[in-house]
Amino acid sequence: MTEPQRPLGTFGVWRRRDGATPDFAAGVERLGYTTLWIGGSPGADLAEAEACLDATEDLVVATGIVNIWRGEAREAAAAFHRLEARHPGRFVLGIGSGHPEADARRAKPLAAMREYLDVLDAEGVPAGRRVVAALGPKTLRLAAERSLGAHPYLTPPGHTRWARGVVGPDALLAPEQMVVAETDAATARAVGRSALRRYLRLQNYASMLRASGFGDDELAGDGNDRVVDELTAWGDPAALASALRAHLDAGADHVCVQVLPIDGDALPALAELRAALA
DSSP states (O other): OOOOSSOOOSEEEEEETTTOOHHHHHHHHHHTOOEEEEESOOOTTOHHHHHHHHTOSSOEEEESOEETTTSOHHHHHHHHHHHHHHSTTOEEEEEEOOOTTTOGGGGSHHHHHHHHHHHHHHTTOOGGGEEEOOOSHHHHHHHHHHSSEEOOOSOOHHHHHHHHHHHOSSSEEOOEEEEEOOOOHHHHHHHHHHHHTTGGGSHHHHHHHHHTTOOHHHHSTTOOHHHHHHHEEESSHHHHHHHHHHHHHTTOSOEEEEEESTTSOOHHHHHHHHHHHO
16 A cells, blocks of 8 residues: 555644644644644545645645545545645545434445445545544454555544454554543543533444443443543543553554544643653
C-alpha cells in the first residue's frame, strides 16, 4: 500500500468540521501534532480538508469520516486527486457508513462500502491513502483488506485490543478517544455525558459497547460512571496521557484525541496534553 509520505505519527487531533478551521489546523501543527482528523461528516468535495492543508506546512489531514451515503465516491476521488496535486502525501481519505438511524439506505452497509471502495479503486485512489470507519468484525476485516486500516470511533481500549486481533498486525488501527481537561469528577462527567448522550442511543455504538463488556444497565440513560470514564477520559494532563497510551498498549498505532466540550477552545488543553505525552 502507498502510505502517506508524511506519517500519521502516534497522536493526532480529532475535531468536528465546524471547529476544524484553518487557524485551528495551524495551531495543531504548532503544538507538534502530526495529524488532524476532520469529523462531523465533511463533504466529498473535501473543502475543509483543503483549507486546513493550505494553512499548514507538514500536517497530515484526514477525514473522519466522509459518509458514503452523503458523498459520491467519484466526487471524493476527484477531490482526493486535487488535494494530492496541491499537497502531495498529506491527505488521507477516511470513509464510513454512518448510523442506521440516520439513513434508511443503510440496510446493507458492508455491500455499499465495498461498492464505494470499488469506485475509489477505479478512480485511482490508492488503498494506502484511505481508511475505513469500523466497529464490527466484518467492517474491520474489510478495512484491513481494502485500505490502510481502520478508524474506530468512541471505542474503549478493550475494543482496540480485540480489533487488533481482527485486522491483524499490519493494518493501521487509529481509534478516537474523547478527553475532558477537568479534575473535578462531577464537572468532568457532566461534560462527558453531554457528549455521549446521542451516541449511547445509536444501535451500532450500543452493540459495540455491549460486546466490549458493558451491561445494559451501564448504558441506560446517559451511561454510568464507568462508561463515561472510559469513553470520555478526564483529569489532569498526566491522566489524559495515560488514557491515550492505554489504546497504544492495547494495539493501536495512532490515537486521535478529541477534546471536550466539542464547541470549546481545544488548543490550551492540547498544548498541556502534548507536553505530558512528550
